[in-house]
Amino acid sequence: MNRLFQYTAGIIFSFCLMIVLLFTSVEAAVYWIPGYFEKEYNKYQVTQAVSMTMDDLLDVTGEMMSYLRGKRDNLHVDTTMGGVEREFFNAREIAHMEDVRGLFLDALSIRRGCLMVMVLCLIVLLLLKTSFTRTFPRAVCAGTGIFFVLSAVIAFIISTDFTRYFIMFHHIFFKNDLWVLDPSTDMLINIVPEGFFRDTVVLIGFIYLFSILLLLAVCLFLIGKFKRKHLAA
Numbered sequence: 001m002n003r004l005f006q007y008t009a010g011i012i013f014s015f016c017l018m019i020v021l022l023f024t025s026v027e028a029a030v031y032w033i034p035g036y037f038e039k040e041y042n043k044y045q046v047t048q049a050v051s052m053t054m055d056d057l058l059d060v061t062g063e064m065m066s067y068l069r070g071k072r073d074n075l076h077v078d079t080t081m082g083g084v085e086r087e088f089f090n091a092r093e094i095a096h097m098e099d100v101r102g103l104f105l106d107a108l109s110i111r112r113g114c115l116m117v118m119v120l121c122l123i124v125l126l127l128l129k130t131s132f133t134r135t136f137p138r139a140v141c142a143g144t145g146i147f148f149v150l151s152a153v154i155a156f157i158i159s160t161d162f163t164r165y166f167i168m169f170h171h172i173f174f175k176n177d178l179w180v181l182d183p184s185t186d187m188l189i190n191i192v193p194e195g196f197f198r199d200t201v202v203l204i205g206f207i208y209l210f211s212i213l214l215l216l217a218v219c220l221f222l223i224g225k226f227k228r229k230h231l232a233a
Contacts, residue, residue: 006130010139013121016114017140018147018212023111025208029200030065036059037224040196049190051082057191060088067097081187093188096178103173130133134226141219148212155205162198 013033030036036060041047047054056079066072077088089097130136158165170179214226 003135006128006135007139007142009121009124009128010130010136011143013118013125014140014143016117016121018112018144018208020111020118021211021215022208023107025204025211026107028207029203031069033203036096038201039106043199044193044195046191047194050187052079057081061191064097068101069108070101088187090186092178093181093186096174096181096188099174099176099178134223137219137226141216141223144212144216144219148209148216151205151209153211155209158201162201163194166194166197181182194213202219 038054041054041057050057052085060077060079063072063077064075065198067075075089075094078085079088080086081088111224183189
């Protein structure tokens with residue numbers, strides 16, 4: 001029974017860790033990679049589409065990303081477009097970005113919750129006198145392996161028709177149609193076209209799957225090390 005509790009706590013720990021890694025992968029893709037937005041803007045010729053200099057566009061992007069993390073109270077951002085001073089985002093875009101910000105902040109809250117559950121699991125494992133060279137790596141490896149398979153399947157499904165699942169995502173997570181934007185009047189859709197989202201999802205997937213594989217490798221190494229030590233004894 002004690003061993004069952006140990007494995008259960010270890011698997012719960014690994015599931016929470018997978019969620020933490022997922023949200024961290026999203027954050028890493030859009031916040032931690034220097035020059036990512038500039039590279040994408042050049043790729044999709046965004047500055048020409050919105051008649052802005054790259055510096056002005058990056059300034060607007062910086063304010064937008066700060067807003068999403070709750071470091072800016074509003075999204076009223078003034079800039080220069082086509083030589084004219086104007087507010088970049090219109091009312092519809094601001095309303096949609098409020099929804100996006102809500103999702104992003106909710107994700108950060110879920111990540112903090114998962115971290116707390118992970119700490120609780122570690123405390124339980126310590127109280128149960130769990131072997132962190134034998135039982136714990138096996139449990140984490142099992143949970144991580146399940147998530148890896150599920151993630152790979154989901155990634156394959158999305159890759160078959162990105163547009164379809166991109167629209168499905170919006171229908172699931174947004175309760176209104178504010179995300180349906182017009183390129184002729186809404187600048188947001190011009191600076192982050194579908195191609196940008198496709199590239200970003202691929203990047204997030206790469207970071208996430210690489211993190212899972214790295215974790216699996218560490219767990220398998222520890223399991224192998226324990227086996228070698230046990231055989232030698």
